[in-house]
């Protein structure tokens with residue numbers, strides 16, 4: 001068979017194996033893996049000295065999202081260009097049902113935002129903000145459209161927050177229709193109260209964002225969310241887990257055999273509460289929810305990654321510029337005199353793979369764990385496996401080639417995201433993203449984002465516990 005692309009001498013790393021072979025690609029799919037493949041007429045990349053891993057899958061992004069009176073700086077074009085530059089070839093973004101709106105309207109709006117703009121393949125979760133009993137059956141149609149995951153917020157009272165009864169309804173319906181509920185676990189009632197008191201006492205600086213959302217605020221909500229899912233008999237995905245006490249709750253649930261899955265993000269592994277104490281208003285760059293945690297907490301998260309309590313590393317990419325841009329209301333400076341008005345969120349879509357491979361180089365995780373966390377588990381948990389999530393015959397040719405011998409310094413001056421700062425500014429990582437292919441399309445060439453980028457496709461994902469080729473997954477895998 002005449003191949004379109006051959007990656008020669010690839011030191012291939014999957015979640016379970018490492019071996020050296022050539023990878024042959026035809027019509028966007030991996031069709032051969034073996035020694036000395038016939039490359040006549042094909043584009044040839046020699047990967048000698050590199051590490052070859054599955055393209056990253058980021059299952060937690062917020063692109064083109066209106067929030068807290070602002071709009072994220074990255075839309076589906078700039079956000080996915082950043083993703084591609086950083087070795088991520090597929091993402092699952094959060095569509096939003098606004099209060100009073102049907103679930104379908106939320107999904108339709110997100111298709112309009114992404115269609116024709118995304119340069120990598122994508123799927124959606126749906127954020128539910130308004131779920132009276134009468135609306136519950138609408139969830140079934142969303143699952144059937146290949147959107148089998150929903151997110152509900154236990155925080156952001158008066159905006160995104162759902163009460164326990166709505167969460168419980170969503171979980172019970174998911175248990176029936178093959179969907180899964182994700183939860184943002186923070187107690188929105190205590191946050192509201194503590195924020196009000198802080199402001200009344202004249203405490204307005206960014207650090208107070210974290211002081212009003214302590215570790216126990218997340219742990220309480222995580223425990224409650226797990227109990228609700230247990231009552232509903234449904235799986236639960238805990239997004240952006242940060243607190244050691246919340247991790248303990250997930251560990252206990254897993255020990256009981258409950259299908260509770262946890263995600264964390266690089267910011268909670270690499271940054272800390274001390275970043276809120278930077279000079280002037282700089283701390284605003286790190287205002288996100290849950291907040292960054294005191295130094296030392298990250299040790300528990302690394303343990304959680306290594307012992308399997310945490311299954312995925314996603315970004316929660318939610319980029320707001322620091323300064324106001326072109327008179328628009330995008331900036332963190334909206335909260336200059338009141339931390340509660342700082343748009344919550346930080347960029348990271350471009351840096352996840354580098355930061356996590358840096359952890360491989362520093363011995364914090366193994367190369368197979370890297371693949372598991374950044375691609376294989378996300379694919380399995382969110383119904384992409386069979387098409388995405390590993391390097392194997394029949395899978396999309398989503399391939400990232402990492403150069404572990406060249407260091408890279410992260411900076412807003414060189415990143416591709418449309419945001420005027422980078423929370424990891426100046427950090428050196430022990431690798432560069434050298435080549436990236438998405439369905440065989442060459443997106444990063446010798447470390448540079450290509451000027452000819454492909455169109456990403458919406459991926460209809462499989463239901464919870466299934467793969468796209470209709471196989472059933474072992475619950476133990478996640």
Ligand code: DUC
Pocket residue numbers: 062184287288289290316318344345346
């Ligand atoms: N947390 C953020 O920091 N931003 C968006 C939503 C969220 O949960």
Ligand code: ZN
Pocket residue numbers: 184239240289290
């Ligand atoms: Zn969240």
Ligand code: ZN
Pocket residue numbers: 060061062316318
């Ligand atoms: Zn989020």
